[in-house]
Amino acid sequence: MSKITEQIETIIQPVLDELNFELVDIEFTKEGR
Secondary structure (H helix, E strand, O other): HHHHHHHHHHHHHHHHHHHHHHHHHHHHHHHHO
C-alpha cells in the first residue's frame, strides 16, 4: 500500500510544483501592477 502511495506522490509532486509555480507567478504579476 505504501509503495503505491509513494509512486502516486512521485507522479503528483512535479504537477503540484508546476501548479504552485504558476500560482506564485500570477500573484507576483498582480502585485507588480
